[in-house]
Amino acid sequence: xxxxxxDRLMPTAxxxxxxxxxxxxxxxxxxxxxxxxxxxxTERETALxxxxxxxxxxxxxxxxxxxxxxxxxxxxxxxxxAFARSSEGIDFDAMDDEPAKLLFMIxxxxxxxxxxxxxxxxxxxxxxxxxxxEKLLNAEDEETVQNTVREAVN
Amino acid sequence: xxxRVVEVVPEDGLHAxxxxxFVETANEYDSEVKVGPEDGDLVNAxxxxxxTGLGVSGGEKVRISAEGDDAEAALDALEEVLSTPEDEL
Numbered sequence: 001x002x003x004x005x006x007d008r009l010m011p012t013a014x015x016x017x018x019x020x021x022x023x024x025x026x027x028x029x030x031x032x033x034x035x036x037x038x039x040x041x042t043e044r045e046t047a048l049x050x051x052x053x054x055x056x057x058x059x060x061x062x063x064x065x066x067x068x069x070x071x072x073x074x075x076x077x078x079x080x081x082a083f084a085r086s087s088e089g090i091d092f093d094a095m096d097d098e099p100a101k102l103l104f105m106i107x108x109x110x111x112x113x114x115x116x117x118x119x120x121x122x123x124x125x126x127x128x129x130x131x132x133x134e135k136l137l138n139a140e141d142e143e144t145v146q147n148t149v150r151e152a153v154n
Numbered sequence: 155x156x157x158r159v160v161e162v163v164p165e166d167g168l169h170a171x172x173x174x175x176f177v178e179t180a181n182e183y184d185s186e187v188k189v190g191p192e193d194g195d196l197v198n199a200x201x202x203x204x205x206t207g208l209g210v211s212g213g214e215k216v217r218i219s220a221e222g223d224d225a226e227a228a229l230d231a232l233e234e235v236l237s238t239p240e241d242e243l
Contacts, residue, residue, distance in 0.1 A: 054170065057170050057171050058170045058171045058173070058174035058175075059174070061202075062202040062203040062206050063201060063202045063203050064201075064203050066203060068206070094202070095174075095177060095178065095181065095202055096202075114211060117166075117167065117169060117209055117211070118209060120169075120206060120209070121206060121207050121208060121209025122209075124203050124204075124206040124207035124209075125207035127203060128203060128204060128207060
Protein backbone atom coordinates (compact mmCIF):
# COMPACT_ATOMS: atom_id res chain seq x y z
CA UNK A 1 0.00 0.00 0.00
CA UNK A 2 2.57 2.52 1.18
CA UNK A 3 5.07 1.66 -1.57
CA UNK A 4 2.73 3.07 -4.24
CA UNK A 5 2.56 6.35 -2.37
CA UNK A 6 6.25 7.09 -1.91
CA ASP A 7 6.39 9.51 -4.88
CA ARG A 8 3.56 11.48 -3.31
CA LEU A 9 4.74 11.20 0.32
CA MET A 10 8.45 11.62 -0.25
CA PRO A 11 9.24 13.33 -3.57
CA THR A 12 12.98 13.75 -4.21
CA ALA A 13 12.57 17.43 -3.27
CA UNK A 14 12.06 16.22 0.31
CA UNK A 15 15.34 14.29 0.29
CA UNK A 16 18.60 16.03 1.10
CA UNK A 17 22.07 14.53 1.06
CA UNK A 18 23.58 17.76 2.40
CA UNK A 19 24.89 17.74 5.94
CA UNK A 20 22.17 18.91 8.37
CA UNK A 21 23.00 20.97 11.49
CA UNK A 22 24.51 18.78 14.22
CA UNK A 23 22.00 19.87 16.86
CA UNK A 24 18.60 18.17 17.22
CA UNK A 25 16.27 21.20 17.06
CA UNK A 26 18.15 22.71 14.12
CA UNK A 27 18.18 19.38 12.32
CA UNK A 28 14.40 19.20 12.77
CA UNK A 29 14.10 22.66 11.21
CA UNK A 30 16.37 21.55 8.37
CA UNK A 31 14.00 18.65 7.60
CA UNK A 32 10.96 20.87 7.94
CA UNK A 33 12.42 23.38 5.49
CA UNK A 34 12.71 20.69 2.81
CA UNK A 35 8.93 20.36 2.96
CA UNK A 36 8.45 24.14 3.30
CA UNK A 37 10.56 24.79 0.20
CA UNK A 38 8.46 22.30 -1.71
CA UNK A 39 5.44 24.47 -0.95
CA UNK A 40 3.62 21.95 1.22
CA UNK A 41 3.59 23.83 4.52
CA THR A 42 1.07 26.64 4.97
CA GLU A 43 2.51 27.88 8.27
CA ARG A 44 6.08 26.98 9.12
CA GLU A 45 5.84 28.16 12.74
CA THR A 46 2.73 26.07 13.41
CA ALA A 47 4.36 22.95 11.99
CA LEU A 48 7.50 23.59 14.03
CA UNK A 49 5.49 24.13 17.23
CA UNK A 50 3.62 20.86 16.65
CA UNK A 51 6.87 18.98 16.06
CA UNK A 52 8.40 20.46 19.22
CA UNK A 53 5.30 19.59 21.23
CA UNK A 54 5.53 15.96 20.14
CA UNK A 55 9.24 15.91 20.91
CA UNK A 56 8.58 17.25 24.39
CA UNK A 57 6.23 14.38 25.14
CA UNK A 58 8.86 11.77 24.27
CA UNK A 59 11.86 11.82 22.02
CA UNK A 60 11.51 10.54 18.48
CA UNK A 61 15.05 9.23 18.66
CA UNK A 62 14.08 5.58 18.35
CA UNK A 63 17.59 4.19 18.62
CA UNK A 64 19.78 2.25 16.17
CA UNK A 65 20.96 5.58 14.80
CA UNK A 66 17.52 6.73 13.70
CA UNK A 67 15.43 9.82 14.44
CA UNK A 68 11.84 10.11 13.18
CA UNK A 69 10.44 13.49 14.29
CA UNK A 70 6.76 13.59 13.39
CA UNK A 71 3.55 15.49 14.03
CA UNK A 72 -0.05 15.88 13.07
CA UNK A 73 -0.48 19.50 12.11
CA UNK A 74 -2.94 21.91 10.54
CA UNK A 75 0.04 23.35 8.64
CA UNK A 76 0.05 20.64 5.93
CA UNK A 77 -2.69 19.50 3.59
CA UNK A 78 -0.95 16.40 2.29
CA UNK A 79 0.98 13.78 4.26
CA UNK A 80 4.68 14.41 3.71
CA UNK A 81 7.90 12.63 4.56
CA ALA A 82 11.37 14.19 4.42
CA PHE A 83 14.81 12.60 4.69
CA ALA A 84 18.26 13.80 5.68
CA ARG A 85 21.33 12.10 7.06
CA SER A 86 24.11 13.15 9.35
CA SER A 87 27.61 11.79 8.86
CA GLU A 88 28.61 12.29 12.50
CA GLY A 89 25.21 11.57 13.98
CA ILE A 90 23.07 13.85 16.13
CA ASP A 91 22.22 13.45 19.79
CA PHE A 92 18.50 12.65 19.56
CA ASP A 93 18.11 11.61 23.23
CA ALA A 94 17.66 8.01 22.17
CA MET A 95 17.46 5.40 24.91
CA ASP A 96 20.36 3.47 23.42
CA ASP A 97 22.45 6.68 23.28
CA GLU A 98 23.28 6.07 19.62
CA PRO A 99 23.55 9.33 17.68
CA ALA A 100 20.97 9.59 14.90
CA LYS A 101 22.45 9.40 11.42
CA LEU A 102 19.28 8.65 9.48
CA LEU A 103 16.55 11.24 9.89
CA PHE A 104 13.00 11.00 8.65
CA MET A 105 10.32 13.59 9.27
CA ILE A 106 6.62 12.77 8.98
CA UNK A 107 4.01 15.51 8.78
CA UNK A 108 0.35 14.64 8.35
CA UNK A 109 -2.77 16.80 8.31
CA UNK A 110 -4.56 17.20 11.64
CA UNK A 111 -7.55 15.25 10.34
CA UNK A 112 -5.27 12.48 9.05
CA UNK A 113 -6.53 9.98 11.62
CA UNK A 114 -4.11 7.13 12.09
CA UNK A 115 -2.27 7.69 8.83
CA UNK A 116 0.80 9.08 10.55
CA UNK A 117 1.01 6.05 12.79
CA UNK A 118 0.82 3.77 9.76
CA UNK A 119 3.59 5.67 8.00
CA UNK A 120 5.63 5.70 11.21
CA UNK A 121 5.26 1.99 11.85
CA UNK A 122 5.96 1.01 8.20
CA UNK A 123 9.10 3.13 8.17
CA UNK A 124 10.22 1.76 11.53
CA UNK A 125 9.78 -1.82 10.37
CA UNK A 126 11.75 -1.09 7.20
CA UNK A 127 14.56 0.51 9.21
CA UNK A 128 14.92 -2.55 11.45
CA UNK A 129 16.83 -4.15 8.57
CA UNK A 130 20.53 -3.44 8.61
CA UNK A 131 20.84 -3.64 4.82
CA UNK A 132 18.20 -0.91 4.45
CA UNK A 133 20.05 1.34 6.90
CA GLU A 134 23.33 0.68 5.08
CA LYS A 135 21.81 1.53 1.70
CA LEU A 136 20.43 4.78 3.05
CA LEU A 137 23.73 5.70 4.68
CA ASN A 138 25.62 5.04 1.46
CA ALA A 139 23.14 6.32 -1.14
CA GLU A 140 24.80 8.73 -3.55
CA ASP A 141 21.70 10.40 -4.90
CA GLU A 142 18.15 11.26 -3.89
CA GLU A 143 16.60 8.69 -6.23
CA THR A 144 18.50 5.88 -4.51
CA VAL A 145 17.14 7.01 -1.14
CA GLN A 146 13.61 7.18 -2.55
CA ASN A 147 13.86 3.75 -4.20
CA THR A 148 15.37 2.16 -1.10
CA VAL A 149 12.45 3.39 0.98
CA ARG A 150 9.96 2.30 -1.67
CA GLU A 151 11.35 -1.23 -1.74
CA ALA A 152 11.79 -1.45 2.03
CA VAL A 153 8.23 -0.54 2.99
CA ASN A 154 6.87 -3.41 0.90
CA UNK B 155 7.67 -18.97 29.17
CA UNK B 156 5.41 -16.57 31.06
CA UNK B 157 3.24 -14.50 28.79
CA ARG B 158 -0.05 -12.67 28.86
CA VAL B 159 -2.42 -10.75 26.62
CA VAL B 160 -3.09 -7.15 27.61
CA GLU B 161 -5.30 -4.42 26.21
CA VAL B 162 -3.53 -1.18 25.32
CA VAL B 163 -5.40 1.53 27.21
CA PRO B 164 -3.67 4.79 26.11
CA GLU B 165 -5.85 6.33 23.41
CA ASP B 166 -3.02 6.90 20.95
CA GLY B 167 -1.83 3.34 21.36
CA LEU B 168 1.72 2.22 21.89
CA HIS B 169 3.13 5.52 20.73
CA ALA B 170 4.89 8.61 22.08
CA UNK B 171 5.02 8.69 25.88
CA UNK B 172 3.34 5.32 26.54
CA UNK B 173 5.73 3.63 24.08
CA UNK B 174 8.72 5.34 25.59
CA UNK B 175 7.61 4.38 29.10
CA PHE B 176 6.99 0.81 27.93
CA VAL B 177 10.45 0.43 26.39
CA GLU B 178 12.11 2.07 29.40
CA THR B 179 10.34 -0.40 31.68
CA ALA B 180 11.37 -3.37 29.50
CA ASN B 181 14.98 -2.20 29.84
CA GLU B 182 14.77 -2.21 33.64
CA TYR B 183 14.56 -6.00 33.84
CA ASP B 184 17.11 -8.68 33.07
CA SER B 185 14.54 -10.94 31.42
CA GLU B 186 14.27 -10.99 27.67
CA VAL B 187 10.94 -9.27 27.05
CA LYS B 188 8.94 -9.39 23.84
CA VAL B 189 5.76 -7.80 22.58
CA GLY B 190 3.58 -8.19 19.52
CA PRO B 191 0.09 -8.66 18.15
CA GLU B 192 -2.06 -11.20 19.94
CA ASP B 193 -1.69 -13.69 17.07
CA GLY B 194 1.49 -12.47 15.40
CA ASP B 195 5.26 -12.45 15.73
CA LEU B 196 6.73 -10.84 18.80
CA VAL B 197 9.55 -8.29 18.71
CA ASN B 198 12.11 -7.03 21.25
CA ALA B 199 10.18 -4.93 23.78
CA UNK B 200 13.38 -3.15 24.81
CA UNK B 201 13.80 -1.57 21.36
CA UNK B 202 11.96 1.66 20.62
CA UNK B 203 12.33 1.12 16.88
CA UNK B 204 10.85 -2.38 17.12
CA UNK B 205 7.95 -1.25 19.31
CA THR B 206 7.24 1.74 17.03
CA GLY B 207 7.22 -0.68 14.10
CA LEU B 208 4.30 -2.60 15.62
CA GLY B 209 1.95 0.35 15.16
CA VAL B 210 -0.38 -0.74 17.97
CA SER B 211 -3.51 1.42 18.34
CA GLY B 212 -5.40 2.20 21.54
CA GLY B 213 -7.91 -0.51 22.44
CA GLU B 214 -5.93 -3.23 20.64
CA LYS B 215 -4.61 -6.25 22.49
CA VAL B 216 -0.96 -7.20 22.57
CA ARG B 217 0.85 -10.29 23.77
CA ILE B 218 3.81 -9.76 26.08
CA SER B 219 6.25 -12.49 27.03
CA ALA B 220 9.30 -12.58 29.28
CA GLU B 221 12.05 -15.10 29.83
CA GLY B 222 14.38 -14.90 32.81
CA ASP B 223 14.53 -14.80 36.60
CA ASP B 224 12.45 -11.63 36.91
CA ALA B 225 9.99 -12.52 34.15
CA GLU B 226 6.81 -12.21 36.23
CA ALA B 227 7.87 -8.89 37.73
CA ALA B 228 8.69 -7.58 34.25
CA LEU B 229 5.28 -8.64 32.93
CA ASP B 230 3.54 -7.03 35.91
CA ALA B 231 5.35 -3.75 35.29
CA LEU B 232 4.69 -3.79 31.53
CA GLU B 233 1.04 -4.65 32.04
CA GLU B 234 0.74 -1.67 34.33
CA VAL B 235 2.16 0.69 31.70
CA LEU B 236 -0.20 -0.69 29.05
CA SER B 237 -3.18 -0.39 31.39
CA THR B 238 -2.55 3.22 32.38
CA PRO B 239 -4.25 6.05 30.45
CA GLU B 240 -1.73 8.37 28.85
CA ASP B 241 -2.48 11.38 31.06
CA GLU B 242 -1.73 9.33 34.19
CA LEU B 243 1.66 8.09 33.03
